[in-house]
Amino acid sequence: MAFCRAKTWFSRSFSSLSSNPLRVCVVGSGPAGFYTAEKMLKAHQGAEIDIVDRLPTPFGLVRSGVAPDHPETKIVVNQFSRVAQNDRCSFIGNVTLGSSISLSELRELYHVVVLAYGAESDRVLGIPGEDFAGIHSAREFVWWYNGHPDCKNLDPDLKSTDTAVILGQGNVALDVARILLRPTMELAKTDIASHALAALEESSIRKVYLVGRRGPVQAACTAKELREILGIKDLNVHIQESDLLKSPADEEELKNNRIQRRVYELLSKAASGPSLTSSGQRELHFVFFRKPDRFLDSGDRNGHVAGVHCEKTILKESVGSGKQIAVGTGQFEDLECGIVLKSIGYKSVPINGLPFDHHKGIVPNIQGRVLSNTTGNPTLVEEGLYVCGWLKRGPTGIIATNLYCAEETVASISEDLEQGKLPSTSSLPKPGREGLLQSCMRGRNEKSSEDKSKTGNHSEKGFTYKFSSLSRKCKKGRKVQRKT
Amino acid sequence: MFASRLSRVGAWTVKELCKGKYKSAARMGHLYRPYGHYLQPLFKPQSGTKIFQDTIFQRHNTFSTTAADNHSGEENEEEETISVSFVDKDGEEHHIRVPIGMSMLEAAHENDIELEGACEGSLACSTCHVIVMDMEYYNKLEDPTDEENDMLDLAFGLTETSRLGCQVIASPELDGMRLALPAATRNFAVDGFIPKPH
Numbered sequence: 161m162a163f164c165r166a167k168t169w170f171s172r173s174f175s176s177l178s179s180n181p182l183r184v185c186v187v188g189s190g191p192a193g194f195y196t197a198e199k200m201l202k203a204h205q206g207a208e209i210d211i212v213d214r215l216p217t218p219f220g221l222v223r224s225g226v227a228p229d230h231p232e233t234k235i236v237v238n239q240f241s242r243v244a245q246n247d248r249c250s251f252i253g254n255v256t257l258g259s260s261i262s263l264s265e266l267r268e269l270y271h272v273v274v275l276a277y278g279a280e281s282d283r284v285l286g287i288p289g290e291d292f293a294g295i296h297s298a299r300e301f302v303w304w305y306n307g308h309p310d311c312k313n314l315d316p317d318l319k320s321t322d323t324a325v326i327l328g329q330g331n332v333a334l335d336v337a338r339i340l341l342r343p344t345m346e347l348a349k350t351d352i353a354s355h356a357l358a359a360l361e362e363s364s365i366r367k368v369y370l371v372g373r374r375g376p377v378q379a380a381c382t383a384k385e386l387r388e389i390l391g392i393k394d395l396n397v398h399i400q401e402s403d404l405l406k407s408p409a410d411e412e413e414l415k416n417n418r419i420q421r422r423v424y425e426l427l428s429k430a431a432s433g434p435s436l437t438s439s440g441q442r443e444l445h446f447v448f449f450r451k452p453d454r455f456l457d458s459g460d461r462n463g464h465v466a467g468v469h470c471e472k473t474i475l476k477e478s479v480g481s482g483k484q485i486a487v488g489t490g491q492f493e494d495l496e497c498g499i500v501l502k503s504i505g506y507k508s509v510p511i512n513g514l515p516f517d518h519h520k521g522i523v524p525n526i527q528g529r530v531l532s533n534t535t536g537n538p539t540l541v542e543e544g545l546y547v548c549g550w551l552k553r554g555p556t557g558i559i560a561t562n563l564y565c566a567e568e569t570v571a572s573i574s575e576d577l578e579q580g581k582l583p584s585t586s587s588l589p590k591p592g593r594e595g596l597l598q599s600c601m602r603g604r605n606e607k608s609s610e611d612k613s614k615t616g617n618h619s620e621k622g623f624t625y626k627f628s629s630l631s632r633k634c635k636k637g638r639k640v641q642r643k644t
Numbered sequence: 645m646f647a648s649r650l651s652r653v654g655a656w657t658v659k660e661l662c663k664g665k666y667k668s669a670a671r672m673g674h675l676y677r678p679y680g681h682y683l684q685p686l687f688k689p690q691s692g693t694k695i696f697q698d699t700i701f702q703r704h705n706t707f708s709t710t711a712a713d714n715h716s717g718e719e720n721e722e723e724e725t726i727s728v729s730f731v732d733k734d735g736e737e738h739h740i741r742v743p744i745g746m747s748m749l750e751a752a753h754e755n756d757i758e759l760e761g762a763c764e765g766s767l768a769c770s771t772c773h774v775i776v777m778d779m780e781y782y783n784k785l786e787d788p789t790d791e792e793n794d795m796l797d798l799a800f801g802l803t804e805t806s807r808l809g810c811q812v813i814a815s816p817e818l819d820g821m822r823l824a825l826p827a828a829t830r831n832f833a834v835d836g837f838i839p840k841p842h
Contacts (some may be wrong), residue, residue, distance in 0.1 A: 232768035239762060384794035419797045558798055560771045563760060 162251065180268055180585045181248075181594030182207040182577070185270040188277035189213040190220020191559045192549020194240040195566035196274050201246055203574050206585075209249045210270075210593050214260075215309065216253040220278060222559065224308040226334045228350035229342065231574050236559060250593060260600050263513045267544060269595040271585060272573055275514070275530075276548040278554040279506035281520075285327070289455025294315075294465040298332050298503035305339055305360075307353035318363035321498020328503030329372040330380035336501050338389045339462050341442050369495055371447045373473055373486035376403060377410040378425045378444045378471055383422045389444065390430050396443045399431035403448040409477060409484055442516070447495070449473045451486055456494065467496040508556035516541070520552050523547045527571030529576070546573060687823060726819040730757045731777065733827040744816065748774060748809040759825060767791050767812035770799035772809035777822040779805060784817050801826035 182204055186193045189211045197209045217223060219237050226233045244251045257263060257277065266273050282297040284290065296316055324340055326333045339347070344361045353359075372379060376399070379386075390397055404427065406414070414421045427446065450470040458466035470493050473486035501616035508523075510516035517524045517534045523546050524531040532540040548569040549562050557565075576582050589597075725741040730752060732738065742751040749772045752759035760771035773796070776782040782805040788796065792811050799806060809823070 231766070232763050232766040235764050235766060235768065236762040238764065316731075381798055382794070384791070387790070387794065418802070422793070422797060558769075560760075560762060560769055560798070560800070563771060564800060 180206075180229075181592070182272065182585050182587045183270045183590045184209045184272040185266055185592075185596070186211045186274045186276055187213075187266070187549075188220060188275065188549065189218035189240075189242075189251060189253075190276065190278055190549065191222060191236070191562040192276035192278065192551075193220070193274075194218075194243055195562050196276055196548045196569060197249055199566050199570040200238075200242045200272075200573070202244065202246060203570055204577075207248060208592060210252055210596065211244065211249065212252045212255040212257075212596070214254070214256040214277075218251050218253065224303055224306045226306075227302075227339060228306065228352035229338070229347065229454050231350070233559070252593070252596070255596070255600055258511045260603055261596065263511055266596070269591050269599070271582060271588070271590050272543075272546065273546050274548055274569065274573075275551055277508075277551055279508040279521070281507045281509050282502065283505040283507050285452060285504065287577055289454060289456050289457065289465065292455050292457055292465040293463055294498060295455065295500040295502065298326070298328070298501045299506055301336055301501050302332065304354055304546065305356035307356075312353070312355060316359070316499060318359055318365055318499065320364070322364050323367040323369070323497040324365050324499045324501065325369045325371060325495050325497040326501045326503055327371050327468075328380075328505075329370050330386045330445070330503060331368055331382060332597060333501075333503035334381050334385045334389050336503060337370055338385075338392065338419070340365050340368055341389075341392060341395060341444060343393065365439075365499070367443045367445065369445045369447050369497070371450050371452070371468070371470070371495070373449070373451045374475060374484065375410070375448045376424055376446070376565045377406060377413055377420060378475075378484065379420075379423055379427065382419055383426060384466065386423055386426045388466060390426065392442075392444075394441050396428050396441050397433070398443060398445040400448070401431050403446075404428055404431055407475065410601060413484070423447060437613075449486070450493065451488060452577075453492065453639065464498075465500050466498065467494050469494055469499060505548070508551050508555070520554060523551055525552055528552060528565075528572045529569045541581075647719070694803040696788075707755050722821075724816070726814050726816060727832075728814070728818070729822045730755075730759075730774075731822060731824045732758065733825050737822075742814040746814050748772075748812040748814070751814065752809060757825075759809055761810065767795055767808070767810070769793045770797075770808065773799040773801070773806060773826055774809045774812070774827060775801075775803050775824040776807060776812075777824050779819060781821045782807075785812060 184197075184200055186197050186200075186209060193211050193213075197211050200207055200209055211218070213220070219240060222234055222237055222240075225416060243249055255261065257266065257275075263273075280299075280407050282299055289295075296314065300311050300314055301316060304314040304316065318340075324337075326337055339352075339356075339360070340363070344357065347357055348359060389395075404424075413423060421475055449472055451473050453469045453471045455465050456467040456469055457464055472486040472491040472493060473488055475484040476482070476487045478485045485505075507521045510518070515524050515530060515532055515534070516522075519534075524534045524536070525540055526536075526541070528546045528548060530542040530545040530547055531537070532542055548566050550556075552569070553561075553565060648704075709734075724744045724799075726744065728740055728742045728748070728751065730738045730740065738755065740751060740755045740757070742748070747765065749759060749761050749765055752772075755762065755773060759774070761770045763769040765772075776785070780831055785807060788807065788811065792808055794804055795808060799808075806826075812818075812823075
């Protein structure tokens with residue numbers, strides 16, 4: 161029955177488009193999603209691509225993860241916008257995989273489904289006190305200052321303490337430290353969310369500790385971000401010279417790694433630089449070789465973090481991998497603070513009906529082809545289902561990493577099409593976008609009639625968001641803007 | 645005859661831009677210049693065509709060092725070009741002529757060579773990474789700044805003679821330079837491993 165309806169929809173489509181196009185759905189509209197769509201459009205002239213996202217606005221972490229004082233990094237949205245403006249491409253917001261539509265339904269509607277929805281959860285430390293108030297993940301904090309709808313009410317308390325501890329020393333940790341320490345006059349010129357700017361203007365935080373389990377040789381940040389934070393005006397940077405001592409294993413690591421070499425050089429220069437000590441100045445402390453053991457709460461504020469109990473570590477070579485790992489020494493130290501931001505890594509969220517490797521936090525796959533389980537058996541490929549981006553590789557890399565990731569996934573899709581591993585579009589036409597919209601409308605009507613009986617009239621904003629018809633067709637849609 | 649050809653191109657340009665297909669124009673790496681600012685022609689400039697060339701070359705790229713003199717903006721100036729070859733990841737060579745003062749990224753986009761430019765020349769990404777194939781030409785280039793090196797750190801398939809295409813500006817001594825586009829898929833590994841420079 162749906163098939164007949166699909167056929168009528170086909171006959172109404174533009175004559176310039178193929179009557180049996182390859183219907184592709186990309187779930188997730190961040191860099192992985194858009195690069196995949198771009199390469200699919202190029203490689204398959206008859207394909208129609210729908211990029212869906214659970215938010216009404218596209219671009220994923222380019223919008224909600226890139227720091228507001230890094231506007232050049234967001235220029236890539238121009239390229240993504242051009243992709244969405246292609247006749248054969250649509251962006252559809254407010255579609256949540258798992259609630260608006262199930263994975264199996266989506267696979268019925270499209271020949272190819274590419275999951276590129278990234279990693280919207282966090283790794284946990286698993287130590288006592290992790291649920292104290294005043295402890296947030298860096299992801300939530302970043303979403304908060306970037307105006308992400310999920311975290312606009314995070315309301316971190318920046319007024320009852322002068323010290324923040326950030327666990328982790330990657331670029332996200334540096335971003336968060338920089339936003340806490342940058343003069344708000346400078347932040348006011350960016351597109352930072354207004355609720356965050358207001359909170360930061362009243363912030364009493366003057367000291368930030370960046371805590372890592374290992375040493376400066378292993379610091380996960382990169383030169384640009386480090387250079388930037390070290391260059392903040394009137395910021396006193398503290399690095400212990402003793403932490404900079406290198407072992408032969410450290411030298412070996414540095415020899416083979418340009419990024420780490422340049423980062424280490426920057427940290428060394430900062431440690432030996434002049435130390436300006438005038439009161440009222442903000443301080444940034446790089447703390448190395450400390451592993452958080454448990455969180456401390458204060459007597460007068462039960463259940464609210466007052467410090468981090470850390471174990472000193474030394475490096476030992478991990479048998480097999482050759483990498484150096486941090487091992488506890490049994491000596492402890494406390495870091496007092498009133499707010500903790502955990503920046504120890506993102507984690508993907510599994511979905512019903514989707515094979516998932518909980519250990520690695522990714523969907524099991526071979527070159528982007530989803531596998532039915534985590535055994536790695538290459539014959540157990542899920543037909544028509546692919547992954548790209550963090551969901552495929554784990555939450556590492558930069559925006560450009562997805563360029564190559566998308567190339568690999570699209571190459572797998574193309575190969576599968578060529579080798580007949582996917583049904584041909586003429587033998588099995590699929591409803592694609594029309595089917596998706598029908599399915600979602602059905603779900604929404606059911607939901608709002610439910611809601612009406614519960615809470616009165618409830619309407620959802622901005623359902624379909626088409627780039628080419630922003631103000632005309634879609635009255636409720638919103639223009640592309642960096643603040644949400 | 646020339647004027648009528650130009651006006652036909654102009655009319656076609658306006659029509660194409662109205663359709664929203666301003667892809668190649670908009671992809672030119674102009675720093676700080678919003679891309680609705682002026683109409684860009686969508687044809688390859690021939691050595692005799694002077695009229696539109698100044699609009700292509702005017703850049704406010706504060707990060708680059710231009711070896712050649714700035715254009716005076718006169719429409720009838722004799723524009724010099726150099727010969728540059730791009731070798732794509734399939735090994736195919738594309739020989740193009742690049743006007744003095746133009747970056748390799750812009751030149752690639754003008755000639756439909758597939759060189760990404762995510763940040764449009766603002767030194768905020770590494771997607772325009774090119775490999776200078778001959779050490780002799782690499783040495784003629786000015787040393788990369790700290791900012792460029794920071795971005796090169798992250799480039800895939802980094803080599804000893806890698807540069808960012810948006811920072812390599814055409815000058816007379818670079819005539820005959822060959823640039824290779826990194827073979828991305830060959831160098832990419834799913835565990836994020838970045839191969840040692842070779």
